[in-house]
Amino acid sequence: MKPAPFDYVGATSIDDAVAQLASGDATVIAGGQTLMPLLALRMSMPLTVVDINRVADLRGVSVSDQGVRIGAMTRQADLLTDAALAGALPPLVTAVRHVGHHQTRNRGTIGGSLVFAEPAAEMPATAVALGATLELRSAGGTRNVAAETFYLGPYMTDIVPDELLVAVTFPAWPRHARTVFREVAQRPGDFALVGLVGAVEIEGGAIARAGLAWFGMGPTPMRARQAESALVGRAPGDIRASEIAELAIADTDPFDDVHATAEYRREVGRRVFAQALTAALAQEGQA
């Protein structure tokens, strides 16, 4: 478990990193929580590893009326201690708390998790659920891609080899939006067998907006579009969570693996969706 030889380049700026990526078979290293094991297993054998840890412009959280912009190199642990973020986007903070372990979150970054595209991971589904946009930079310029179209399959995204994820931008959600979150994992910190993340906004006694996505329930984060549509316009008291859960399950495509069958994932997903939705609608907040 020793990596194959590679050249190491410590990027000093975004432009520098992008220029390095343009020069050939290169891989970006951020927190290294995924890449290091892949290098050690020789499942990844890049010619060049471009280290973006010292690029200050890739770090930080900025909260404005328009939403939240988070630099790709921002550590997961830092997202848990950012007071402005905690007020602006509670579903994201809840989801980050479930990413790996305390120790891995000290190194792991939001950008690394978003680009790795593990289908059972929390961050990609959170980006899809909350309507985030990914800002990709290459020598040719900047490209903004909606999270929902970014994920193509397990570990496969729309990013091309010479592009660098610079930041993720979440649209504004009102402070009283309710968090919907549930993760079923065999051990704390494991990837989910079944996961659900999102937000529900209630205005004037009815649901004005809903953003919900599954993780671990298909080859990519699976947006629960039918469930979202069914929720909008309904008063919380008129909602039968089990019916919405059926619609949400209809938008999943889970698989069998050594840990659980697809049928288990659907069965549990149906139950935990209804529970999480009911809990969210019962949260204190302005109606």
Add this chain to the structure above:
Amino acid sequence: MNAPGGIGAARYIGERMPRKEDGRLLTGRGTYVDDVVVPGMLHVAFARSPMARGRIVSIDTTMAKAMPGVHAVLTEADLARIPVTLLSFFMMPMEVETTLLARDRVAYVGDPVALIVATDRYLAEDAAGAVMVEYDEETPVVTIADARAAPPIHPDAASNVAATMGEDEPNPDLERALRGAAHVVERTLTHQRISQSPMETRGVVSAPQGDEELTLYITCQSPSVIARSVALSLGMPDLSIRVIAKDVGGSFGLKNTPWREELAVIAASLILQRPLKWIEDRLENLISANQAREQEMTLRIGFDAEGKLVASHCDYGINNGAYPQGADANVAVHAFLWAAYKMPAYGFLTRGWYTNTVGLAAYRGPWAMESYGREVLLDIAAREMGIDPIEIRRKNLVTRADQPCMTAFGMPLEDITPADCLEKLLRHFDVGAFRAEQAEARKAGRYLGLGFAVYIEPTGTAGSMPVMTGETVSVRIEPNGKVQAMLGTHSQGHGTATTMAQVIAEELGVRYEDVNVFEGDSSRGGYGPGAAGSRQGVIGGGAAVKAASLLRDKVKQVAAHVLNASPDAVTLERGTIRVAGAEEMTRSLREIAEIAYGEPARLPHGVGTGLEVTYRYDPPPVTFTSAAHAAIVEVDGDTGFVKIKRWISSEDCGVMINPAVVEGQIAGGLAQAIGTVLLEEFHYDERGNPTTATYKDYLLPTIFDVPDFEYVHANTPSQAAGGFRGVGEGGAIIGPPTLVNAIADALAPFGEIPLDLPLTPAKLLAVITGKPLSPQHHAAHPAAAAGDAAAPAPTPDDPGIAAVLAGVEPERIDPPTAAGAAVDGTWKLVMATPMGPQEMTARFATDGTTLMGALESPEGSQEFAGTAEGPNLRWEMKVTKPMPVTLKYDLTVTGDTLAGKCKMGMFGSAKVSGERA
């Protein structure tokens, strides 16, 4: 144990002394094998088989040998210059030919094929990837069911039965007894394959000094056993071997004897006359270190109308893998299945099976399946017969009053105490209150369960098997009054430096702080099996008691002479010598020691100088430990997850040396039991590919999964010196049935739970919902070749380990040179996927550097476009089933053949070869 209890008497036995080794180990100052650096040392990596079964057509090491930093690339033909005989723990040769490296065939994924020696491990792994092996793949035999049906996997074996014992034909008397029983239960239970997963993986530094001496630093369970075993294996009686293993990061049975890789490194070091280091990495540990369990048991038990045992029969199988560390039918299962119970008649058929999987080794409580089968079926029988699970045990356990007696298997019992452990457990715990709470919870849709299990365990075995010997302890008081103890015990993390110091300090009458314990070196102490079979407390502790008390007698003899007092009036406590009624004669041990070493004239007539004793202790043939455990769980009705709410251990391990160490041993075994029941499973797909080859998929219990245990110490002294009983393995033996019984009790309203471990959430939710959420056995991964382009089909959880092992990346070495041959036309392609070779037909049409084509497989045809730059063909195609993945082909045409690879996203690369159709 007989220290006079005078004022100032220091009691150490039974105290929670802080561990002597903790400061060093917890601050990173331990010395494990990888910490050892020897001048001139080179590093070893292995090239390993990517397939479960195949014939080796050719091995080409040319490219690997030419790589930078590579000193040697050795195959079995090279190592065979030193004939090496692999030996089992019992020092017996293997039943089937077992070579250090694969010679002409590979028998499991991970089978070592070549040994690479380089200046560092990175370069060695680079070269391992460049060893070109051509295989003729064969259909593997993976499971016990496969093995029953298939011709032998080993050419020198008559069948796949590795070992067998018991009765092939039904015993008429036993069958009659079972037919006549008022109630019979019969179930089949299966136990998954387990990786011992020591924190310190296998490793060795082999440092030859010419042909006469060899120093081995090797992580192991007994340096003296390793020294003996290696000498026998090498057949070099004149070679002086010293084995050093100062600290060991857990073994759990894996490191009893050196196996293929360790012996290959030793042989290579002797051939090359260079010190070599090999540290098994975690991937190697999970796929090529021997493993354990993988058993199936069909157990029948007959009861009379009152619930008393009448007769029992067991049909049993255990997967031995390809090269077990001794072919094994696991007969100990049958020896102990009914040992603690009054069972009038028992019969069995037990077999071990060869398969194309990694070999079988020991694991904490290698016979643990007996407790799992018996205790779980007793609960099922109790439920069926309407008897309380406690009562069915009370009716049948061997009590103190029943002894001495013989077990159904013919073992004498004198002092087992399982029934006492159960009663002491019940005094600690209000069963009635729990049943009321359980009933209330069920009304609210919450599923609480209570499970019990009772067992006995043979510990400290000696004298009945040639390798299970006594232990030697050497103790000396140095002239400065400090005590040096040299022991054959060997801490794997157990804390024997602490417990043995406690015994010696108390028996000798010195301060605990003044006792230094030295172990982990075959040149110290004496011959003994070290950490194997829950024996160190019983035998090492007994030897320490005996040696220390003899030395104490000599101190008193010398002191009495020097002080002109009666030996009976002399006491030694905390290193101070006193004479009763003569305070002015008080002396320090140091004063007496200085005289004993330096002033022979002041010693009694006929007494030699020095204060040192070596004692070799042979304990009773076996010392039994007994225990009863109870666990309370809650099963989540929505997810099938199990939460352990309470776990109580009531064990009789005799006199406790250090309760904290005892509890640590029980807790460690129970943590492994929890992993066994809920999480761990080493899984092979139907092609024999390991699919749980990293800790992402092989789920070990974490601190979140293990509760705080409660301990009832129900101790009765044993008949061994010191009164100790072993406690090393019990938690791993009694833990599984305790937890399974609790889960079964929780879900009893829904029906019976499956008995194939692990009890995953999917299996338990299937019981709750009545829906088939989990196959009885894991299905293999979705078939390869699904999808339009015959794409291999790794799932996100399958990292394609075989592809990693195949790992040759021609692009990183030498791009093949090829003539600018025309590529247009039809080609037959074979892709070597992790699931086996996939055949396809490709049609190519080039236009300048543009490549157009189509790829056909039995599943369909898909067109593609790419580039053709001279002989280099590159194209990409997306497939959607069973997983969306982009396949990137990169092939080079040479005449009428082509070769290259297909990159499959994150799943690694597959080699592709082909020829013109």
